[in-house]
Amino acid sequence: MNRPDRDLPFPDALCPDATPAPHPLLAPVIGYLGTWRGTGSGGYPTLEAGFTYAQEVTFSHDGRPFLAYEARAWLLDADGNPLRPSARETGWWRMLPEGRTEALITQPTGIAEILSGHALDGTVDLATEQVSLAPTAKQVDATRRRYALTDPDTLEFVHDLAAVGLPLQHHLSARLRREDAGQGIQLP
Numbered sequence: 001m002n003r004p005d006r007d008l009p010f011p012d013a014l015c016p017d018a019t020p021a022p023h024p025l026l027a028p029v030i031g032y033l034g035t036w037r038g039t040g041s042g043g044y045p046t047l048e049a050g051f052t053y054a055q056e057v058t059f060s061h062d063g064r065p066f067l068a069y070e071a072r073a074w075l076l077d078a079d080g081n082p083l084r085p086s087a088r089e090t091g092w093w094r095m096l097p098e099g100r101t102e103a104l105i106t107q108p109t110g111i112a113e114i115l116s117g118h119a120l121d122g123t124v125d126l127a128t129e130q131v132s133l134a135p136t137a138k139q140v141d142a143t144r145r146r147y148a149l150t151d152p153d154t155l156e157f158v159h160d161l162a163a164v165g166l167p168l169q170h171h172l173s174a175r176l177r178r179e180d181a182g183q184g185i186q187l188p
């Protein structure tokens with residue numbers, strides 16, 4: 001969806017020095033632009049065992065004050081080989097003055113999250129304002145997400161989940177590296 005090489009009149013940009021120029025309100029998240037890959041682990045009290053996964057995440061923009069966000073994950077076996085497709089999600093991070101952030105994220109499991117939070121110094125904290133569920137989706141009451149650029153080429157992610165009647169607690173942690181690591185964007 002966000003491929004910059006597509007023949008569109010207004011293609012998305014994946015880095016700050018490409019055309020179009022990023023909107024000034026993207027400043028607190030400018031280091032997120034690009035494609036990220038890495039692995040993570042997760043679990044939940046309802047699951048017999050924890051799991052490990054790989055993930056690819058892309059943030060792009062079209063010159064307006066929001067990031068287009070797309071993520072797909074697949075489970076890994078004990079040897080690190082791909083096992084099966086897992087979570088996918090797509091959405092929009094709306095950037096407001098002073099780093100205030102609103103995000104809309106949907107998943108093919110029938111879950112739609114509306115989150116709000118704040119972006120500061122490469123860290124974005126988001127918590128759900130509202131979760132909407134398709135009629136057959138699992139019960140999800142709330143999520144909380146923290147994304148942190150621990151260096152210009154490393155994006156760490158922690159996701160807490162309140163679902164199926166349980167209180168908000170850890171579901172996922174991941175560490176992603178910039179696809180073209182080494183050419184990382186310097187943080188302001």
Ligand code: HEM
Pocket residue numbers: 042044046047051053055073074075086087089107111113138139140143161163164171172
């Ligand atoms: C990288 C992203 C994610 C991965 C790899 C992942 C992985 C998993 C796995 C492996 C399970 C066990 C069921 C299965 O085998 O499919 C699961 C369950 C579940 N996940 Fe996730 N998940 C991710 C993101 C999310 C998100 C964003 C939400 C909610 C907004 C979510 C909500 C749930 C719920 C509600 C369950 C079912 C719990 C239960 O019924 O016991 N997951 N997840």
